[in-house]
Amino acid sequence: MKAAAQALLESCRVAWWTAVLAAGLCLGRRDRARASRLLRAYLLRMGPLYIKAGQVLGTQSGLLPRQVTDEFRTFFNELPPMREPALEKVLRHGLGRPPEEVFESFDRRPVAAGSVAQVHRAVAGGRPVAVKVVKAGVRGRLEAGAAVIGRLLAVAHLLPRLRGYDLPGHFREMRPLLTGQCDMAAEADRQREVAENFRSHPFVRVPRVHEELCGPDVLVMEYVDGIPGHDAGAVPVSRRELAARLQDAFYCMVYFHGRFHVDPHPGNIVFTPDGGITLLDFGLVGHLSEDDKWNLASFYYACIRKEWALAGRRFTRAFAVRPETLGHGAYEEELGAILRRHFEEQASHWSTLAFLDDAIRLLGRHGTRITTTFSVLALSLLTGEGFISEVDPEIDLWATTRRFTDRFAPYLNEGLRDTFQREIGERAPRTQALREEAARHLVAPTHFDRFVLPSAFPLAVAQAKGSRLRDLDGNEYVDLSGGYGPHILGYAHPAVVAAIQEAAARGAVNAVGNPDEVRLAGLIAAAFGPEHKVVLSNSGTEAVQIALRIARARTGRQRVAKFEGHYHGFSDQGLVSSWFRYRGDPRAPEPVGNSAGMQDAVVAQTLVLQYGEEDSLRRIAAHAHELACVVLEPMPSALGDFDPAFLRRLAAVCAEAGVLVVYDEVVTGFRVHYGGVQHLAGTAPDLTCLGKIIGGGLPAGAVVGRAEVIDTARTSGDPFRDVDSRAFAGGTMSGNSVTAAAGAATLLELRDRPQIYSRLRDRTAWLVEDLTAQAGDCGVPCRVKGRDSVFSVAFDHATPRLVRDRLAGLDVTATLAFAYHMRRYGVHLPELHTMMLSAAHSDADLEQVSEAFGKSVREMLSTGFFGAHRN
Structure with a gap:
């Protein structure tokens, strides 16, 4: 009873002194200062939580009078x-x-x-x-x-x-x-x-x-020695630059990392003499989940596009507790007015505090509140933006915020977009015209209409030969795409062209037996070992679907495990947690769909794992009784390397549990080695999915594995047994003679000329080292990774271990702009995809790539692309 009375008394005191300050702020300068001193003394006596409130007040120079913020600023460096x-x-x-x-x-x-x-x-x-x-x-x-x-x-x-x-x-x-x-x-x-x-x-x-x-x-x-945060004026860097750097630091934590400093006041910052920023005091650190970051980014993106109704729905989903109660007209109308006011009418004077104040009031009037996660974020932004605005009162916070809120957006600033539009329009008018014609008849989600991140300037090719492409306007490019991988020998290789012509002249046979499919299957099986058999299909996506069906039929179990960030084609199963969207604890991810129209049941039943993590092996063992298989990219495309020790431990755990291991080597099969990654890693899965290279540039796929497993797709001779225990894997065009002839010709070239692989390995290593050195010389935050003909360039200051973290920090805008800069110098690369070398690339080609890279990065750097204050 006594404790309750004391707590009530303290509550009344807090309310009283808060009222004193509010009243004082409405009075004259002298009374205002006196009220501030009284409240400061009281907060100091009340303890740490109240001192934190005073520190927040000390950053709000845009909200409170100067003598008030000066009084509370003493909480940064004058605590007993x-x-x-x-x-x-x-x-x-x-x-x-x-x-x-x-x-x-x-x-x-x-x-x-401190407090x-x-x-x-x-x-x-x-x-x-x-x-x-x-x-x-x-x-x-x-x-x-x-x-x-x-x-x-x-x-x-x-x-x-x-x-x-x-x-x-x-x-x-x-x-x-x-x-x-x-x-x-x-x-x-x-x-x-x-x-x-x-x-x-x-x-x-x-x-x-x-x-x-x-x-x-x-x-x-x-x-750490340096200049205290409250002495920012002593840093020999312009106020504009220093404020932009602070914003870069704070917003990187929020929008990229998802781990952010909740208390970024001047007392927790030390500046170096050259304007570097040292962050201190991580007693309060907030966390945004993958869903939080996705929802926040999608909300901001709708605001950027001024799609207010959509922005309102996304705001409600992201910020509100019990969002299902907020669908009526009055709420939507009021929210739309708030969004337009802050994101359009007052954008140049953006204030997180002002926006959230209006939003919180609106939610309260309609019987709910903002989520705790975003309350913590609001506190961080309130303190951080107050500090930023103190350093540079003229900063346009919303304009610079767009760099971070656009992380999923194919957004180029207007000046850069106009520049490329003019350049590419002049250089490739026929390509532009073809795109407009395609829009009337064709939906092409991999190039003209790229899914999620549409290309602003897709390429249209008239001819491809060796390592080069020629567009419809006669412009020639060194190609680093290889059609996303199939053309390891280069385009229009003579042996492949001849095989295709001969097979077509023989009738382009399909759906009946032909020698070409038998020859191709024999070459594939021989590359993986004795007693292996093959099922042919039309694509890598089909190969994965067939492999999963075989695994279910053989084990009698239904559930499939896959790894976060691993892409297995466009099937519902293959798309689960495969790109852009991730969910849950990184050590135990939750499944999430990456496309509208996916079956909810398929998504929910997928066990999602993390590549390279011991926790994944424990989860496989725990769910072994229901798992048919684990499917994975042994060398994840997003990471550009593989973990042989983990792959061996995975094989052992699955073998003990009776769970099949399925390698998706659609990209790496016959590219990193004759066969695939498993030959380099020294592991042998139960089934391997192939595609791309085995078709010689034509549509193809295959599943290869031990005979007793692959025979699950072969008829038993008993129709009743087939329906009960065999996996159907047929396709009208599977193993057609033209594709099979092209694939066999390609594999024969690779088998009989093993020096192709050593040459590709050496050239990839040289290119990675050269580009890394050039980026380092320029001081550009860039990671170049790769091996065995596969490499990637990512503009990101971090070195993430997980795929979700790699995507979170990736500067999409810089990646897109880089691709268009490279085209200026005759190099074509896939804008948001791994790059690949072919046997046709010459030393001169690689020198051209190196020179184009250096010029492109320096041009981007000179226009402020990698600076903290980039527009």
Whole structure:
């Protein structure tokens, strides 16, 4: 009873002092300053949670008068430290011994003191380190402060006008984040994660953690000297540039990484003399799931296109609790007006605070509230944008935000788009005209009408020969696409052309037996080992469908496991969690569809795994009783490499569980090696899916595997047994004589000329090294990865391990612009796809690619493409 009375008393005090400040702000300058001082003193006495509120107020120079923000800005660097006896007690408990026995020296005078912890300078291993120590009693004060706020909000909830906001429920969800910020071991983990995300960033860094010295009460990290955040004016970089860099740092965390600093006030920032940014204090770190990032990006993209009704629906889906209750006309009309006001009429004076204030009020009036996830994000943006605007009051936040919110958008700024439109229009008018004609008759989701990220300037080819393409207007290009992989010998190879002509002259046989299909099947089977057999199909997608059906028929189980980010063709099963959209914990992903029209049951029943992770093997073992097979790209196209140790462990776990392993080598089969990746990795799956190269440039697919497995697709001779236990895998054009002849001619060339592979391996390595060096010389955030004729270029400062992280940080706009810049210098590459070399590429071709790369990157750099303030 006494505790409840005290909590109620404190609630009244908080309400009283908040009212004092509000009243003071409406009075004259002197009274306003006095009210600010009184509230500051009270917040300081109340403890850490209230001090955090004061720090937020200190960043709001665009909202509050200057003398008010100046008063609260003292919370950044003028908070009292612990008394020395308390410090000594915490250090002994946290380190397990006196600090003198751990460090070569330890300065008991703190260099900084915050609301939760204070920082001391020490020396360890001959290097200066920063020792962050939790203040004595802070845990109890955080809990007490949270209890007071919780009771205050419970009282507020009794008011009819506030009931719709569900303030108690909202705070209940946020409370663990706020009260958990004094666990230094957890903070060390968060700091390491953010540091890894920024590991290769050109101007953002995070201090390295000394893990062996960290615990719940103490965090030890490298010591960072520099200019304090509140002295931003002392940084010898223009205000505009510095503000743009801050925004780059904050928004990268939110929109790319999904792990963001909730408290990015000046006290948690240190600048280097050259304008670099060091991020400190990861006690409060927010998290956006893959769905959160997708919903946020889709909302912003609709706003950019001024599609207000769609933006309203996406806002409701992304931000609102109980969105299903908000579909009526009055709500939609009010929301549309808010969106137009902030994203169109007031875009040049964008304020996250102003937008969210209007949005929260609207949701409250209609009986719901904003989600806790986006409340935390709002707090981060509120603090960060306040700091940014303090550094550069003239910054156009919305204009620069578009770089981050467009991460899934095929967006080029107007100037660049107009430039390419003019150049390509002048250079290739017939190609442009063909695209317009195609729009009347053809839907081509891989080129003219590329799915999700449509091409602004697709290429139309009149002739392809060797390593080069010629478009309809006579422009010639070194080609790095190879038709997405089939043309490993180059276009129109004489042996392949002759085989096609001869087979066509013999009648282009299909749906009856012919020697060409037997020859092709024999070559494929021989490449994978004795007693292997083959089922032919018309594409890689069909091959995967056949392999999964065989696996289900052989095991009697229904469920399929696949890996996140691995693409297995356009079937419902192949598209699950394959690109763009991912969901759930990275260690245990949840299935998600990547196209409208996919069967919900297929998506929901797919077990999604993470390549290279031990957790995936444990999940396979746990679900073995229901799994027919695991399908994967042994060398994921998005990563450009393979993990042989993981592939071997996967094979062992699946063999023990009776789960079939299916390799999708549609891209890598006969490209990285005669056969495929499995020959390089030393593994043998139960089934392998092939395509592309085995057709010699014509449509083809195949499944190859041990005879006892493949024979599941062969008739038993008993019609009743066939229906019960055999997998049908027929196709009218499967194994047609023209495709089979072209494929056999290609495989014979590759089999009889093994030097093709060693030459491709060496040339890929040279190209990766050369392009990497050029990007490094220019200071461009670019990763070039590849091996064995397959390589990729990604403009991203991070070095992600997971496919979902690679996509999250990928600068789509830069990738598209790079492709169009390269065309200026006679190089064609697939805009958003891995690139491939062929046996037809000469030394001169590679030199041309290298020269075009250097020119393109320097041109992009000179126009501010990779700068923090890029438009």
